[in-house]
Each structure stands twice: as C-alpha cells, then as structure tokens.
C-alpha cells in the first residue's frame with residue numbers, strides 16, 4: 001500500500017477526527033493509499049499531547065506550524081484551525097509545496113480566500129481540497145448518481161439545509177466560533193455554509209443572485225470567567241437564491257444554516273424537486289432515501305432503506321447503518337484517492353474543490369450585502 005506522510009496543524013475537534021479516521025483505515029476494503037500522521041502542531045500543549053499519546057506514528061510535535069512545514073518528511077497537511085488563521089497557514093503550506101486538505105470556510109472572508117486561490121495558482125503542483133463530508137452518506141451518493149445520469153428532469157426547486165442546536169443554550173460559554181475576529185463576518189455561513197453548497201455546486205447549480213436574512217438571536221454569552229461577553233456572530237442564515245441548471249433554466253435554490261434550530265442536533269437536509277424525479281434526504285434518518293418518480297400517473301414517494309454502499313467500499317455489511325465518523329473516513333479516502341489517482345471515481349465522490357469554495361465566498365459575501373441593505377444581490 002502506498003502511504004502519504006501527513007502533518008496535522010490544529011489538533012482540536014477536527015484534527016482528532018482525522019486521527020480517528022486514519023487509525024481506522026483498515027475499514028476501507030479497496031484503498032491502495034493510506035495516510036500516516038508523522039507530525040502534529042498545536043499552540044495548546046494538551047492538544048498536541050493527545051496525539052503524541054495516541055498516535056504512535058507521530059515523530060514531530062511542535063507549536064509553530066513553520067517547524068512542521070520545514071519537516072521534509074511531511075508530504076501533505078490537514079489544517080483545522082480557527083478561521084482567522086486560514087489565510088496565513090494555508091498560504092504558507094502551499095508555498096512550502098505541501099498538498100492540503102483545508103477546513104472550511106478556506107479563509108475567514110473573500111480577500112483571504114482569494115489570497116489562498118492566488119497561492120494555489122502559483123503552485124499548480126499542490127493538490128488542495130476543502131473539507132465537507134455529508135455528500136458521502138450513501139443516500140446522497142445515490143442522489144448524486146441520479147443527477148449525473150440526468151434522471152431528475154427540469155429542476156423545479158432545491159432546498160439544502162444544515163441545522164444545529166449547538167447554540168440553543170444561552171448559558172453556553174463563548175468560544176472562538178462566536179467571535180467575529182476569529183470566526184469571521186460570515187458567522188454561521190462560514191461554519192456550516194460550505195456543507196450546504198457542496199451538492200448543488202457539484203451538480204453545476206450555481207446561484208446568480210441572493211436575498212439573505214441573517215439573525216443574531218443571542219447577543220451575549222458567559223465569558224467563562226464569571227462575566228458576560230458580546231456574541232457578535234450570525235446564529236442563523238437563510239439564503240434564497242436564483243440558480244440555473246445545466247440547460248440554463250432558472251429555479252429557486254434555498255440554503256439554510258442555523259446554529260439555533262430547536263429540535264436538531266446536527267441535521268443535514270437535501271430536497272430536490274425535479275419534473276421527472278424528486279428526491280429528499282435528511283441525516284436524521286440517514287439510511288432513508290425518498291424518491292418520487294413522476295411519469296404522468298400516480299404521485300407516490302418511495303421510501304428506500306439505503307444499503308451501506310459507500311463511494312469507497314468498506315468492510316461493513318450492506319445492512320448496517322452509516323454515521324458521521326463513517327463519512328469523515330470516506331472524505332479522507334476521497335482526498336487521498338484523488339491525490340494519488342488524479343480524479344475521483346465519480347463526480348460526487350470527490351471533496352470540495354478550490355473553485356467551489358471560491359464560489360461559496362462570493363455567495364456569502366453577497367449574502368452579507370443583501371442582509372445589510374435588504375436587497376437582492378448578484379453573486
């Protein structure tokens with residue numbers, strides 16, 4: 001098996017998810033390439049120590065990312081740090097010629113994203129992708145295959161949502177994701193927005209205008225030191241866009257991202273209404289795919305219990321259900337497969353590209369203007 005020696009910059013929540021995926025690589029039945037985490041970097045000693053204690057392949061643990069990038073052993077990096085650091089650290093990794101899986105939003109704002117794109121343009125040898133995993137649920141892969149085969153007919157409407165209740169509790173202390181300086185003006189769109197754009201963008205459905213309504217529902221939170229701190233970021237965002245399908249026909253495309261969504265832990269929703277076939281799915285019932293095929297007769301939704309058919313085949317039997325850590329593993333398989341073989345096995349089995357991420361920044365920036373002025377803005 002070929003290996004890719006990896007460095008992890010940012011050893012928090014998502015850094016550890018990668019460590020877990022890498023440790024579980026034998027779960028993938030047909031991969032001919034595997035990651036080996038050889039170096040880690042975090043400014044918090046406990047975060048580094050977590051890796052050193054649990055990941056035996058780690059040979060370098062440092063607090064300055066420049067030291068990690070100077071390590072000639074490191075071939076590719078995963079960068080999972082707060083958003084205000086994306087520009088500096090992604091650009092440094094690209095400049096150092098390291099392949100990159102970068103966390104979303106891939107720059108705290110549009111200028112930061114453009115700087116990263118400029119870095120990539122100057123280093124065509126660097127393979128870069130952005131993290132986004134929900135597309136790897138088998139039901140979403142099935143929807144992707146239907147889109148590729150052109151089974152949906154003219155697109156009538158698309159709704160793509162990601163709803164959390166992570167901020168429902170007003171007593172939850174503030175952290176970097178609720179501060180504009182570290183999370184960005186985009187607020188919840190920077191956190192969750194790329195996830196809801198992934199499937200529509202891969203389908204070729206790009207918004208050309210947007211009317212956005214953004215809400216900051218909880219304006220202060222405990223600061224963890226006995227006082228209160230301002231909570232400036234947008235909690236919820238609804239973006240109603242005009243999009244075009246591949247034939248140039250327009251349709252309404254709605255993106256909804258919420259951190260305050262009563263009743264939802266971490267729920268993805270995707271609903272596509274087509275003149276010939278409609279499909280809908282939610283991670284609340286991750287293994288259930290609903291399809292309605294309309295040929296002039298009765299309208300009847302089929303409720304399909306989707307098999308464990310992963311884009312990158314796993315050892316799990318077809319009858320078993322799929323979860324978050326499975327799709328994280330699939331996303332990593334996609335990154336390493338494409339890095340090694342040059343292309344994903346199918347269109348929807350690939351990670352988000354830099355071009356798609358740049359489009360998400362144009363959308364979120366237009367959404368900020370739209371909300372501020374109460375206008376419909378071009379994307």
Ligand SMILES: NC(=O)c1ccc[n+]([C@@H]2O[C@H](COP(=O)([O-])OP(=O)(O)OC[C@H]3O[C@@H](n4cnc5c(N)ncnc54)[C@H](O)[C@@H]3O)[C@@H](O)[C@H]2O)c1
Pocket residue numbers: 009010011012013014015041042043044047063065079080081082083085103104105131132133190191
């Ligand atoms: N794909 C997903 O589902 C998903 C989920 C959550 C977060 N994310 C994204 O992952 C990224 C990180 O989020 P998280 O939830 O892991 O955050 P986190 O706060 O859990 O971890 C971030 C880590 O970065 C470290 N760090 C800060 N400054 C650093 C520096 N200069 N050098 C090295 N390390 C530094 C922190 O000490 C911390 O350990 C963000 O871009 C976020 O949007 C993605």
